[in-house]
Amino acid sequence: MIGRILGNRYEIIEKIGGGGMSNVYKARCNVLNRFVAIKILRDELISDPDFVAKFKQESLSAASLAHPNIVNIYDTGIEGDIYYIVMEYVKGETLKKYINKKGRLSETESLKISRQVAEALKHAHSNNIVHRDIKPHNILITEEGIAKVTDFGIARAATSSTINNTSNVIGSVHYFSPEQARGGYVDDKSDIYSLGIVMYEMITGVVPFDADNHISVAMKQIQEKPVPPSKKVKNLQISKGFEDIIMKCLEKHQSFRFQNTDELIRKLDSLNGISSSVKTDEEIIDSPTMVLPVIGDIKENKVIDIDIIDQESDNAFRSFFGETDSTGNEDKHKEKKTDMEDKAQKSKNTKITVAAILSALVVALIGGVIAFRAFLYVPEITVPNLIGRNEDEAKQIVEGLGLEFKVSDRQFSTEFKEGEVIEQSVDEGAKLKEDYPLEVVVSMGIKEITVPNLVGRYAIEAGIILADAGLSEGRVTEENSDKYAAGQIIEQYPTANNPAEAKDKVDYVVSLGPKVVYVKMPNLAGLGLETAKLLIVQNNLAVGEVTEEPSDEVPAGQVMRQSVTAGQEVEQGTSIWMTVSSGKAEEPGTEQPGTEPGTQEPGTEEPTYEGIYPLTIALPKDKDKVTVVIQRVTDGGREVVYSQEVKTSEQSIIVNLKGSGIQVFEIFMDNEPYVTKEINFE
Template sequence: MIGKILGNRYEIVEKIGGGGMALVYKAKCNLLNRYVAIKVLRPEFINDKDLLDKFRKESQAAASLSHPNIVNVYDVGEEDGVYYIVMEYVDGKTLKELIKEKGKLSKNEILDFTRQIALALKHAHSNHIVHRDIKPHNILVTEDNRAKVTDFGIALAATSSTITNTGSIIGSVHYFAPEQARGGYTDEKSDLYSLGIVMYEMATGRVPFEGDAPITIALKHIQEKPEPPSKYNPSISKGLEAIIIKLTQKEQSARYANASALIEDLYKIKNNFDLDDIDNTLKIEDSPTQIIPMVTANEIRQLTDSQDEVKTMNIKNKKGKKDNSKKDNKRKLVIGSAIAAALVAALVFTFAFFYISDLFKVEDVKVPNFVGMNIEKAEKLAEDTGLRLNKSTEYNSKVPKDEIINQTTREGMMVRKGFEVKVIVSEGSKLVPVPDLRNENATNAERLLKDAGLEPGEVSEDSSDEYPIGTIIDQNPRQGVQVATGSAVNYVVSTGPKVQTFPMPNLLGKTLEEARSILKQFKLEEGSITEEYSDVYVRGYVMEQNIPADKEVSEGSVVNLVVSKGSDVPDQMEEIEEGEDQEGTQSSGTSTKSISINLEEYTGIVDIEIYQINGLKSKKVYSEKHNADEAKGPIRVNVKGSGTQQLAVYLNGEKQEPNVEVNF
């Protein structure tokens, strides 16, 4: 494995440890440029479906936890048959190695390490995770003396089955609780028992129970009381010894109720201390996690029989060593004693057999499905089944009040009679008061509702002379009304004062000045002003408007205008007939008149245009260029027409005021 790269980023550097099911390597994460620890399932187990499931459970259990006293899990994967978990690399030693180095730890060391482990367990238990393999091999101690719990390989969520009913049990036999040995119900108190054994080893340098085989040690956990720690460490304080004894009680109910209660007692006797720096070396475990058969009552009887047989042999050996001369005299006494001893042994064996059989005889019942059931009906069903309900409540808007939302022990699971099933009962929707949204800016409405546990509903708009634009002017439900959490609140947003509308005035045929005056009168905005040629409208008069006349408009509307530039094709003027009187000789109903035009204010060439105005129509009747410098005063130009006409005079494109009225 050394040099292998997993997941295209983790380069295996060295092997740093191992256990019964997996090996641990130090690796470098090439992506984040840091060292990590990679736990790899041993090759011999990759075809074992059960072990693969347990390996996956470890990653799921540990990944859900985040605590300074728990080793973090970063990643999990599988590559070419290699199943691995990427964890935080802890530069330090295991607690087991520390105990081996020192033999016995000081009172302050025991208290400090125990407190940190208990804090980690408190966090795990609050997330419904039971470790089930607490031992000093699974406690890493960093260089700054921080204890970190690792290896959740057989951890089990408290919401799943916590009874081993497969005929085998997993764990480290020197440290697991009596209920684990029996394959019974395990819970948070099972972890506390294992922690008590770890404390025992820290205080004495040894575990309380030893044996030639795992089954022997398991039986001792069930049957025997450990020797008081003070027997091996007379200097241990009474308070510390009392904590260890309480943690290692056979009955779960006699132990601490939870990790918090243990931490409180630890604080009562804790003193400050310092530790030397710790090396980073991890060894192969000498107490590996194992799968061993469940300890049965038959095995307990067999162990009892073998112990009685050894005692009988010792008695016979001792009697055989006595003086042969006294043998004959006491033969009857020996035989009588042997018979009596056999009878006593038989009575003890018989009593033990029936007592232990009763002890392990537990009636199993199947857990029904309580979810969706009314609590009263559920309690009746639990009583009929032989179970007890441990009720907690929470608000839930989707589940009716007094109906069970969830149960921590799954349906169909076999448990002992009298088992306590935890259920969560709905209190219905939580009622909260509606906040006052009026006078608030609409942009703040969603935040205010979210803070109150509510949701924004339908948003509408309306005009208001009282509230500025964007301000909430009304809401439904009203302020202070009690509604269910998550309910929607509708509100109305102001669009400002109501706008008055009126018909658009007609500006066609008006001069630009007249049109501007009308726009100002109606509080309309002047837009773009453009000019175009027109054979219909006289130059300088409005010929188009972008908003048609009589269309409904409001104050402030923008109006664009097009103003006439006059005709773009000059009319051909009829030449004055030769001999005609320049002052007005009539010909065929028309006559020619001379008009005086003053060019005193102009210099150079002046473009003179004259239009005959007839209502909205106009006709160009004169277009010539004159030299103002030569004119030296007013000039006269001849214009042809008939009747009385209004003539508009333009000099260099500028209209001269007023118009000239001529009688032809």
Template sequence: MIGKTLGNRYEIIEKIGGGGMALVYKARCRLLNRFVAIKVLRKEFVHDEEFIKKFNRESQAAASLSHPNIVNIYDVGEEDDTYYIVMEYINGITLKQHIRNNGKLKPLEVINISTHIAEALNHAHENHIIHRDIKPHNIMITKDGQVKVTDFGIARAVTSSTITQTSNTIGSVHYSSPEQAKGRYTDAKSDIYSLGIVMYEMITGILPFDGDSPISVALMHIQDPIKPPREIDNSIPLNIDKIIRKSTQKDKSLRYDTAEELLKDLRLSKNNLEDDVILFNDFEDSPTQAMPIIDDESINNNKVTESSPKRNNKKNSKKKKRVATLAIILAFLITAGAALGFFLLQGYLNDDEVQVPNFIGSTVEEAKLKAEELGLNISVVKEEYNSEYEKGIIIEQSKNEGRTAIEGSVIDVIISQGIEVVTIPKIAGQYYNNAEILLNDKDLKKGNVTEEFSDLPVNIVISQSPEAGEEVAKGSKVDYVISKGPESKLTTVPTLIGSNVDSAKNSLSAYDLKLGDITYEFNERVPEGIVYEQSQPSGKEVEEGTAINISISKGTEPAPEPEPEEEPVTKNFKFKLPKSEEDRDVQVQVYKTEDGERELVYEEVHNTSEKEFETSITGEGDVTITVYYDGEEAQTKDVKF
């Protein structure tokens, strides 16, 4: 694939990753002159028509998403049985790599990363798209700390058409919800469960469930309770523990209803790590109760009771009347006694009670003078930022105006710290999605956003108002202008076919166009050195500066010399098994890719204590050998046989 151009636009530069479903390459978009990531489906999937339909449908749906925490999908295409997705290129690492590099993460970092993931999920769910494969492997962290969720909408196509590809599920089963493990209906709450497992791994450094096989792990998600994070590490803040436990409830009805609810608790916890501030904390207060089954026997028993003799009905009726009469008399006596006690107590207390005045809007000194006249005391318990009242003014009181209080009582009040001020960050020069993140981090809002032509690249912020460094009230709006790139001017493509290279170059220059790639191929009908094909037809209007590719004839192709037939060659290979602190079994799979065909040539279970294993492989010419341990790609080597 290296060096190939897809869609006459995306030039493949290097391989940067891969999994059981696809290979990922870094490419350059010739049209916009930027780097992109291209996910190319493996050959074994391209002949599954149902899968290809779902793959295209789900990928195009995901392409409609636009959010700073979601990897953008730019294009979906197919060329010569090569199906691919063009995505935003992220220069960074996966969250899985970040956890491996750092172990368990700090609480504030866990909340920040989780908030960005939840914001991405909330945007997708509002657009009726469920991810279905949230795991650290599908979450990217850029070098400047941005969090990006990838593979939106693709998981739905994979799970329905590649269920037999066990290697695809090994990495995901650790994060799957109970309903996914059962093959039941999945919805937004399934994504919330998976995010809860990701949070668990971030804060503890370990997964809640692990086993010898994907099936055993799936059963644990269905049956076994999750050990609370604070039982693993009691230094974990209570709020994070509660959020994780609510998100990972096996009963969907006890989880957060929406990602927005989860976001509210995450945002509250960010500034109150040690205080119990969780809003949606009802998962322990409503235990599931078994209800009696209404079956035919129950209905029949009920009918027998209703058809008892009239004699019994009369006795029961008399008893019920006597019980009802006694109940009415007793209720009357209790009510009368309570009323009498209330009036006696009220009369006793009225001598020492005063009505609480309104302290809101007063200074503390004014409130104290007013309170002393009534025999009350004022206590300042808290200061809060407030946009309505100036600094030092009371904004809340523990007992409202008009209520009664005993003389000597203390009225708690909260006073204003005034408007909370934040410093405007510099967003000029940033991409527009980065600008939104910078504003959100400062609790500022996106204001009026306009677009203008400029020499800056597309989607770069040209200017902002207010300027960077200015101090404004928290929650203020910031207006900015985004670049639409240079203003395009149109020109006409000249006729290049029939000319030589120099003439073609001069013609293009005269029309303010550039010469693009030159391809040389044999052509029996066109003399050597003459252009026989151009990438844009003559007479078409294109932007000035567009590169036009041409094909030049090499003349008639000489008769090829017969090549000696190559015999298959068998070679022995040794591969190191993964290192492990404890000896464990590893499922080993070795694939060879030869002439575009992929074949499983070795599959065994080895113990890590063996250190390495050996196998022989037969092949011809250039062969790619790929080794998987427990379904995850471990190493790839190109071998010439």
């Protein structure tokens, strides 16, 4: 890909990263003359519609977002069989590498990064997008120390589609939420849980839950409470406030976490001594847009000279309010005026009157604005404590204060009686405006629990099944069973469908598989072949491969050697191989006495095998082991030519069959007919 130009503008310079789904390259945009990052779907995944859909989902999800803490998407396209996304080039490293490099981060640095990621999630959630895969690998730290969230490949709109496919849990097992592990409903509080694990890892250097396999980690996410960071790392420097924030993010139940990123950001800001960035109504200074009349002469439609208004304002107010000249000689002045002076005076009086009217309008307007603001002012109401109160009582209190009472959910509870308030959306003591909705969760009482059926399920599933039912695991024992495979549950107590109470323990027994029985290996040496086979079967063993060798000491047809030494303890069902004497080896050129060369007496012919046929047998997948028996079918009866217990992990076996002409063989699996084969050895 190096040197290739995509979309006639993006010149690929070097590879800078990659993952299971895509490779990331640094490129130069020849149009805007800037560096960009290009994510290209791997070649081997182009034919997989699921991966193509996830790749397109990333571009659609992230392209709708624009935030300084989210990696921007610039462009996307398809060129031939290349699917690519063009995004902001971030010069830095992933938070995972940053943590590994430093061991663990200080509280100050952890708070700074946590807040930036929370701001990014707040923006995504406000656009109804849940990331679903928040982890240090998907957070980039620039050289300036700015955190940027990336990889919206499995993001989903926050609708009913955020319910996971229960057969395919999506996300990263060390970082996803309990509801993701169960395949349940995922919302913005699931991202808050994942951010809590990232905060935990930043401050301690390790994730809260780890195990040898992913299933065990997922079960811990569902069942176990995390060890507080201060107890996880000895002498860890962490404030109680920050530890409380982390532990609240990591609550197993969604309703016990921060209800949204706004709450989380306010808590993080309180540790830094930062007040909320949202101004209250009292802090907002209004400068409303107003329509003012044109200041001009009403009769002549001319603009009034402001200087004239200033010079004559005193006289104008006197004239407007009916005051006389201070000298008291008004009549004397009137007699002396000429007609021209009368006209000038009238014009002057008109101008003064207009100025006075405008002044009065300004005074009235200022008073109106003050009255309008007073009219719009809504008093604040202190939120009461509703926890534990009856629903009707809580509603009466809330509505009596002038707030709106709203039940957001009803849940089972062992702590609160039916109808009592479990939690409220706004904490006690907070200030709300009149008619603001105050949401509560109301108890449905103790859930009526019936014990689920565990018999036949594998023990690794038991913990999850019981936890979902509100129960817990009791005493676990193990027994052999011919009916149930190893790891399956044989029986339980209490039995299925019995009533139970929350947290009751359920005991169960796990199968160890069939009981292993040992028998003493009989001595087959010197026995005829058929007699030896019969003795093997009578001792619950299986007849294995039989080979022939010439011998000067052992008569033809008698057993010379056996695969298991006589007297040794051996597991029932073990295949026993035997070597049978074919008689003395014939010397070259010698003939049997009493016969002509090339002839034998009638009835003494030995079977001759002219060819070998490699027979491939496919093994079943639903068993760990299986006994394969092959019988040669002839007019005179049947002959066991192969008997062996094999492991099905080999998927198939090859058995070399000897014969001549056309012969028929029947194959059995665990004493059940499997297939009949007609083989031509010619």
